[in-house]
Amino acid sequence: MRKKFVSERIGEIINDLFKTGTGLLTFIGAMILLFYITLAIFAPQIAPYNPIERVGRSLTSPNDQFVFGTDNLGRDILSRVIYGARIALTIAFIAVLIAAGVGIPLGLVSGYLGGAFDRVLTLIMDAIYSFPGLILAIAIAAVLGPGVVNISVSIAVVYTPTYFRVIRNQVSSIKSELYVEAARALGAKNYEILLKYIFPNVLPSIVVVLSMNLADAIMTEAGLSFLGLGIAPPTPDWGFDLSNGQRFVLSKAWWGLLYPGLAIVTVVLGFSMFSEGLNELLNPTIRERR
Amino acid sequence: MSLKSYIITRVILAIPMIFILLVMIFFILRIIPGDPVLAILGGKAPLEVIEAKRHELGLDKPVIVQFFDYIGNVFRGDLGVSTLTNRPVWDEIKDRFPATLELTIFSFIIALLIGLFYGAEAAWRKDKSLDISARVYSILLYAIPVFWLGLMLQLLFGVYLRWFPVGGRLSPRVSLDIKTGLLILDSVLNWNWEAFSDVLKHLLLPGLTLGLVISSIFLRMVRNNTVLMLSKDFVKAAKARGLKSRVILYGHAVKNAFVPIFTIMGMQFALLLAGAVLTETTFSWPGIGSYLVLKIKYRDFPAIQGTIVFFAMFVVVISIVIDIVNALVDPRVRY
Amino acid sequence: MIYVRNLVKHFPIKRTIGEVLTRVPQRFVKAVDGISFDIKRGETFGLVGESGSGKTTTGRLLLRLIEPTAGEIFFEGTDVTKLSKEELRKFRKNFQIIFQDPMAALNPYMKVGEAIKHGLEIHNIGNSRMERKKMVKQMLERVNLSPADDFYYRYPHELSGGQRQRIVIARALILRPKFVVADEAIAMLDVSVRSQLLQLLIDLKKEFNLTFLFITHDLATTKYICNKIGVMYLGKLVEVGDFKDIYLEPLHPYTKALISAVPEPDPKKKKKKIIPQGEVPNPINPPKGCRFHPRCPFAMDICRQKEPKLIEYKGRKVACHLYK
Amino acid sequence: MSVFEARGLKIYYKTKRGYIKAVDNINFSIEKGQVVGLVGESGCGKSTFGQGILKILPPTTFYNGVMEIEGKNLVTMGEEDIRKIRGKKIGMIFQDPMTSLNPIMKIEKIFYETLKTHEPDITLEEARERTARVLEKVGIKPERMKEYSFQFSGGMRQRAMIALSLVLNPTLVIADEPTTSLDVIVQAQIMELLNELRREYDMSMILITHDLGVVAEAADKICVMYAGHIIEEAKSEELYYAPKHPYTQLLLKSIPNTNINDLDLKYIPGSPPDLLNPPKGCRFAPRCPFKKEICELKEPKVVEIDGSKVKCWLYSEVKV
């Protein structure tokens, strides 16, 4: 009886996925993501060359040997783009994990407890939130210096308030929902209410914000490394390669600018499509808000 | 609550916000591992000189004293002195701010026009091809990094077609008497049409870049909120009274859609500023965004701090202004 | 069984910083402003009144879901207002509430069976999971949701409004409470479903020997279930007494108005209506004197100055200057 | 002479899963000065019919049949012509006065906008004057037109809404549950007001409600809707004292009356059908205690007995 029920639900979701435009959107997004995640994990196997070694003449235009051409130091751009997925995804995931790991619990507690603690924390988070994210990240990245963890931390600081705010606002409104009051009337303990009644209700928005933020984090990382504040060269990094490629466009070497850029665009597109679709599938009311 | 007391409340509410921002900036920037003094003096200075400089900048005092000095100075309008140029940071920002303002206003207008009309029409034709195109547009543009879009536009219109210049605000040979710093305004005030068209040419690519990127978010907000408003009873009621569809769409749905949009506009503005940093860098736009990047390159510590403080103040002021405008648009806030 | 004495609940109104600084005094919503009544075991006490008169607040106060500003509530001799948090939590087994909006009262992410079972787990009723599950299923059958095996695993959004309300009732009653607050339990439902649920409540009350506080704004339904009713206006009880007495001969002008405002389906009985002017005033600044005087067709001078006390009159209590 | 008439009217919502037959083949007419009540359970198509008359349902809605006002068929009419009828010939009052008035517009602006749309030459002064007049009629002090709707109480808002629907002197007013979201006493006030105004303006009104009590007090004629059909149409008294259709009978029993000794609670078991795939025969058949074989097979025809129209096999057969 129960089994049938679950499988029915899954069937419905899959059905929705392909019948509606939303489903298609999510599916394409997920495929793009899967593609880049595969690239990132299997970069050594997929990439034709060592991304930080000189393998050809400098600034070779795309040809059979170097499908995306080479950069000014004769490194294979295709390999660098493939390896670049590693850095981009790693930083994005670490950043988002840190942000979520800090923002979500704080948001839950702050929203549930309320009072002065909540007010102070909200004020601080709002202050950070209102501040232009990239500028904040620039400042922190400049302070911390290069390195995967440092960059992730700078980005995480920017996104922590997003989680906090989303969670806190939801929790504090869910807190006054009737079903929470009903749970209290039943005599449930605080942590039970938080875990059984409130958390499941904020989970969908967490998932959506999470995938939305991954896209933003990749973008921010690219921005930072474009400004020269990201990962130290020669590590392959889309943002850095882009700004490096920019130096040679007047020498007609457009490929150094085009491919890393396309990589950023497609991966961010993948994430946004995925999160947009997810958003509509999981929570039809939230989409109207953003 | 009257509008006046609303404004007072709003301004008072900004104080803790400013304070938190200032504290945040102070502590982030004071843990810079690189010593700003050494950055100024390079490797050639003897130790006594370094000590003297450190004293001069107040870096030898206890952190807490430094903190109160800093807060005090900020409120006196003293953002410190750039170690790179030895000018008061405030003066340097004053020089550069109009450029940023001009760029952001211009892009904002572009984003507003695109977002407003495209978004409203898309909402009106929900799920029709125009709406789908709007959604594709917004999701696609959102995914394009502003610097890459900038570079691509530069490549196309600047390098290959040579229609527009790729950087700066004014051609070297064009002279213009600068009063406000907003060159468009200045050229109009001077009746200098040569300068006007030159300024506009320079403004177009960066403004478009930033405007397009911001428009994607704007478009989405307008569309979604308008869709929401169109489903409201008062829209149906308006329709039942025989109002024309344009009036219903723009006079009722879009206007009401702007109420929630206004409240998140502050955030949008922050986004605009962040985008401005990258756009200014790509287009050599001499605003505070590129100023900040430059100063970070040279680790010009007081200038970095001053600029960030300025950004913070700017953000706070904008959010106050937006809230007040919001109160003007939405009477519910006032009463 | 329940004694309520001088129960008061004032909700403070949030002031903005600007108002705090300009010394605008703190204001309160006087939602419940000193009410006293008793409910005997097995009795159903109906609380009627217009929107905003403080009915829900009273209900929530009785269960101490919100803290009273002042007053005492005795439940079988225990002063509920004095219980510690933990004592209260355990004590909740004795009294339960049925909310107006069944959709809002159910956690959308919890299967309805689990929702009902949770109460058993909290109060350690039943020995094993299986036993509890069985109890839940029995309860589901009892509220006419069968097959219980099917309903147990559904989510609230997969149910109709009436079914949801049955779940809410099941959840409240599975703890075998002695006292139940039904806050407009049937108001949100469709006409035809209302009577079904009303009947269910009447049956369950008998079966479980419940004491009810039945909150409603629809006087017509009270006749089926209530023994006594209390009429509330702006946080005050204006008339309390046996259902029949009040229904047949309302004393307070407000009660009269309420009764005459009930729409009459019989076209021949187009009675003369006494409908008061205006609407319920703001509970932040209730009118001085008798709170009903601005709308009262019989208002006298004294009504504007002196607040009438709730006095015994003709076998009931009424708070009006017309009766001495 | 009827002010408005619908014949064989069908209003379907197009959805991904098929057509929702919210209004299916109904005949309806209303005379000048008449108040017709439309009652039925939730979801049976009352609002769809009411709003369908003005064609303000979502653009995916599908109309068929005839809706005639002053000899013109609204179903085939162009959007621009219909727009001129909305508000001018047919006024509408909505259920929820909280949300039916634009919250960021002053009341006077809303009135001015409405007047200007239909009478482009009107000046602001004139508009104000007319607004004041009609507001006074509904019991709102004219100076309050300078306020926003959220500054009004619920009852006041509904009064303003009524005034707004009357300001252009329409021949027909459709009131879709005008009192449902209001308090008992205010509800009675509004009903009284509507009654007065109807007499004064000599207009026709379609009063949609699920509360039989409300219609019984106000309407001359009552139409009972069930699952997209009008299953009974009769004079108010006739309907109350001699309901024909089993559904009407049950519905009447299930609402509490004011008789204190009548403690007999009846209810209709089951729930209304899904309008995507309504039952083939009589739509009430699955819940009907008097159901016969034919009821589930064939849709009953409308028959007239004792001046009321019923759509039920019980009566068709009697005649046959």
Next chain:
Amino acid sequence: SSVIVVGTTDKIRTLDPANCYDYFSSNILQNVLAGPVDYEVGTANIKPWLFEKWDVSSDGLVYTFYIRKDAYFEDGTQIDANIFKFSFDRVMRLNGDPAFLLSDVVEKTEVVDKFTFKVHLKSKFSAFVSILGYTVAFPVNPKVTPEDRFSDIAPSASGPYRISEWIRDVRIVLEENPKYFGPKPKTKKIIIQFYENSQQLRLALETGEIDIAYRHLDPRDILDLQNVSGIKVYLGASPQIRYLVLNVKQKPFDNPLVRQAVALSVDRSAIVKDIFVDLAKPLYSMIPAGMWSHEDVFPKRDLQAAKEILKIAGYSEKNPLVIDLWYTPSHYGTTEADVAQVLKSSLEETGMIRVNIKYAEWSTYVEYFLNGTMGLFLLGWYPDYLDPDDYLWPFLSVSGAKSLGSFYENQIVEDLMVAGRAATNQESREMIYKLVQNYHAAEMPYIPLWQGSADCEAHDYIKGIILEPTQIFRYYLLERK
């Protein structure tokens, strides 16, 4: 046509001589202010400018200068000994970035009469007059220059041009200064436009927005422009040198064998070819080629020899030498990261060295090398005065080596250099400096890599571009034909 537009990616930091210590700011000042001495056009030979002539006391400690009598600031203030005293004292008191150039050697200043100015030195210093060619010694107008702080406005002109408009980081406009005593500039108005990056500068040149691009085109762009018709690329020598610093106090670089192995395996030609497309020259001594006393003292690349030496030092393919190579990403322009890359591969070609590239922003970098954190790192030097002394003393003296992070100490070398400073005879100085260079090549606390070149790109209708050994760029000689 009386206007020439020059574009640059350089920046003006300050136009106060007392605080001006970067190339481009000095460059502007050299065209706007008149200094005590000048160089003859196209050479490094000093010639009188504001100082008509000067005497040196026999102990070499007192210099007496005679000021010309027709020099005025643009507001009509005459330049006299008091103004010189004001300016010199101000520099030393305000202690700006370049102040040490004066304060290290000057004991005190003295006004003898209106047009006679005396300077007392702390110790004998043969290159003192060369220092006076630098803008730190240029007099400023006391009427508009604050005495107790740095000025942040355009200076009062005394040279060929005056500044008529200055929008920071956007443009600066030079116009003929009618009060200047010297020859009139060839072009009345020069507009200097600032660009953010090399690409924009190049594009501006190609589109004709500017007539001249001066400083900091990417090497590859320079190469491209050489093939563009209508554009002429000027190349000249630059006194800038680039080198690796090896911290002799840090393992493994305290081992001379390791230093030698590194020196033998660095591939200067790869750097020069791949990155600078032959616009730089390999360098085998700290003193740049072309300056007197230069000698190629460092060995050419020899991987075999490097391997041998590494073996002796105990390393092998299995047990490679693992080292960190540091660079700073923006201080030396965009090419620096590439340089580190190439160095890494060239060292790793031995098969016995493994290199980790690390980087730090300039301020951190400076801190790191001052406290000896880094073992092997890239650095550059730009002379304050054109004399071999300025290429040796700052590196090999004990205090100098400390401030550059090599921590090299050798008393003999130091004594030699002191002698070189005191000697007045060019031949004996040359001999001393050759000796010092050889000491350096033996101990290798620094490995010279390459010598920059100066470049300027202009449309071919522009005449008068001279890339001088002194790096003074004279706008007043430019003209349009």
